[in-house]
Amino acid sequence: MxxxxxxxxxxxxxxxxxxxxxxxxxxxxxxxxxxxxxxxxxxxxxxxxxxxxxxxxxxxxGGELLKGFEPHRHLSRLWSLDKTRDKDGLNAWLTRVLKLVGEYNKQNPDNPLPHPTFVVELKFDGLTLNLTYDKGILVQASTRGNGTVGEGILEQVKTIRSVPLEIPYKDGTVEVQGEGLMFLSVLDQYNQTAAEPFKNARNAAAGALRNLNPQVTAKRKLSAFFYNVGYSDNLRFTDHREMVEFLKENRFKVNPDIKFFDSIDDVMEELERIGSNRLSYDFLIDGAVVKVADMRTREVLGYTEKFPRWAIAFKFEAEEVTTVLESVSWEVGRTGKITPVARVEPVDLAGVTVQNCTLNNIGDIERKNLKHALGSLVYIRRSNDVIPEILGKATEETDGEEIVFPENCPACGTPLEQRGAHLFCPNRLGCRPQMIGRITHFASRDAMDIDTFSVMTAEQLYQEVGVRDPADLYGLTYDDLIKLERFGEKKANKLLAAFEKSKECDLSSFLFALGIPNTGKTTTKVLAEHLGSLDKVKEASIEELIALPDVGGIVADSIYSFFRDPLMQDSISRMLAAGVAPRAEEKPAAAADESHPLFGKTIVLTGTLSAMSRDEAADKLEALGAKVTGSVSKKTDIVIAGESAGSKLAKAQSLGIRIIDDEQELLALLGE
Structure with a gap:
């Protein structure tokens, strides 16, 4: 041995x-x-x-499939960074730093701090990693979490070959922070053979590191850059340069694009250089980070409740490029709405090759002066994971071909109707995309949550069994399904069991599944909580509906008209006859703390949160006595804005409403 x-x-x-x-x-x-x-x-x-x-x-x-992620409490807090997008914001940060350094030096003339110098690092767009080494051995790896507690992902991180499993430093415990990434070249290679290609490298990396099967993580061939020693029981560094050398000596992968400067003007030049070269990197970045280099100065400057005072993130603006608008196609949605989709000459934008862009509706096309833009140069913008958007023409000339608005439905040929800025196909019973869309939406996870169901299933049932309405699903038999292609005994029985299971559902999910125009999950939840039964929702007058939170005149009219439509009445009646039994969820009354700062506040959630879903956040806010609504108005007290927040955030800014765009602040308010 x-x-x-x-x-x-x-x-x-x-x-x-x-x-x-x-x-x-x-x-x-x-x-x-x-x-x-x-x-x-x-x-x-x-x-x-x-x-x-x-x-x-x-x-x-990668070893055995894990049962779940265990929480890991960081030895030292992982902080968020204050942000700026321009030189004025950077200078304002510098002014605060110089003021605090000056005040300290006046009080400590015998041991003054040096004049601040700076380090500039890339701000990677991946997933933060916190690695713990004890006597040189990697003993834990975790996500950032809320900055205090993260999720243990040691087995996943071990699959990253640029992460050392053992380091030369053996004199104690250290925690090292970095960013897990999938290089763009690796993503491209992966997507060439992947059954389900990834849209961007950030999602690929985050999904791999939070996958319970480490073998899946290993197949993604992730990498990681390291930039900070967050905790050590013995080590002390004099400046950032010394810390970087420690990382290199201990075999951590450190990005070479780290620069040190004596003046803020040189810092600004470096930020501009990084911004202009951002597409040259083989990984995603969304900005750069500026830090005071001297460690003693950092200790003196300290922290606010949320941020270190000695560092700031310089975030790049949403990137814009020009390309040629090649064509516009028209897609039919489940509500009959006709949406224009632009196809542009392929162009690289924020690390992704863009070919399709949103145009919203015919009003959007006219407002952006795009009616005669086919074959012309146009500006497009993409920020984070938002679908690329065409901003307008890049030239003033009327040099392009006309975008011709359709008069008839591209799917069924029915004459279209214009309602406001949108075109609609009124043929609800004979328009294939509408019916397939309604059936797919009805079965989706946030609606009836019918397991194994997909748009492919909906298309197959429409084509081969004659399913034309969600109610038809509950009349399907084993004999109907077993004759279908790709349907064996096991799959047929599993789908029938899923139909049966879905019959016991909560009222808000059922209402959402029906696809009532102009309503979303927030509105259907309000209907369920305040009216309490399907019969009361069906019978509610427009006046009763308007009296509910977050329901205005247009939404009330949509709900009222929907339940008086003979087609919808027949569909709902057939579902109920088949045994579908929607019931309002009974929640135990919780005594909220009236002294809590969120008690009684009207709050709107928008964008994507990383720590939890918007539904989870809404439940936690409501438990604290807040009222969560879906639209921003003068009555709104707070807007919580996650990644890719759009029009609701813009409206809140225009109304001067308080905005919480830092998840750490939200988690702190939630007591997490």
């Missing part, structure tokens, strides 16, 4: 050195065949001895 162990240790040291050369330094010194020979010998020894050492690289391939 001793001989086995000695040889395994030698092999591990050699393999990890080669991993460091290849994945961290990008300077391989052996061929793939030579590397494989070492690795295969280690696997052979582990199999023969039945022993796998804790730092063995064979542990990187």
């Amino acid at each position: 001793a001989d086995f162990t000695a040889e395994m240790k030698t092999l591990i040291e050699a393999i990890e050195q080669h991993n460091y050369n290849y994945y961290t330094l990008d300077r391989p010194v052996v061929t793939d065949a030579e590397y494989d020979k070492l690795y295969d010998r280690l696997v052979e020894l582990e199999r023969e001895s039945g022993v796998t050492l804790p730092n063995s690289p064979t542990r990187r391939v």
